[in-house]
Amino acid sequence: MRNISKIKHAKFSLQNGLCFYCRQPMWRRNHERFAEQYAISLNQARYFQATAEHLVARSDGGLDVAENIVAACWYCNNHRHRAKQALSPDRYARKVVARLRRGKWHGFLAQSTPFHQSS
Template identity: 45%
Template sequence: MTTKPSSIAFASLWRVRLPDRLMSQPTRLRSSRHAAFIKQGGRCYYCSLPMLPSNDEQEQVKVNASQHLCTRLRCTAEHLIARSEGGSDKLKNIVAAHAECNQRRHRMDTPLQPDRYRKLVQTQVANKCWHSQKALSVMSKLQACTLNTPH
């Protein structure tokens, strides 16, 4: 039986944020990303594997990985409806995704809609051909660290 970490464990990985009405646009996006990370239990919207909450040295040391790999596995805000198509930075339009998963979607000649892309990624993950072995190893360490965080 797998133990799921609580939202409290994930919340402890983030700093406290200001109320939404006091935030600038970039800060509002960070707040939405943070809330999506917590809501999703620290897992990527697309591949459902653990994400690094930030790109700081402490996290890098904790999982014993290169800065480049940590950057690829960090949490980013993904707009379900792009801002260029009228989407907002509000929580209902934001999901948390690995930087790598997010960027791969947008590097496609014609990016798929988020739900179709998620199905594609989930299939690739099931076939063990989405993330590198190094990335999977880091995510395994990250999950172990999170499960051992006091609640």
């Protein structure tokens, strides 16, 4: 588990603190400060906690290695795995960006902070 935490922190830095899927800012240590910075509630801030997201799930044989882990906000990570069959990382990212544009994702932050569009 310690290795996953180190990878998550490294990916968080490499991704400039932005979620791999929704490209929204995330927090690692202080959700109170994050909530204040973005003028959102503490409950809303919890959605943006940085998590270690396995691109290929461990249950599908994915390994705990840097090439298979990205930093993703709790909301995106949690919702990707709710489907009967998780979408591929690329398809899921496209779905998330499309939903953000329509205000159908965790849009309370997207409204105050423009997200980076995926290429």
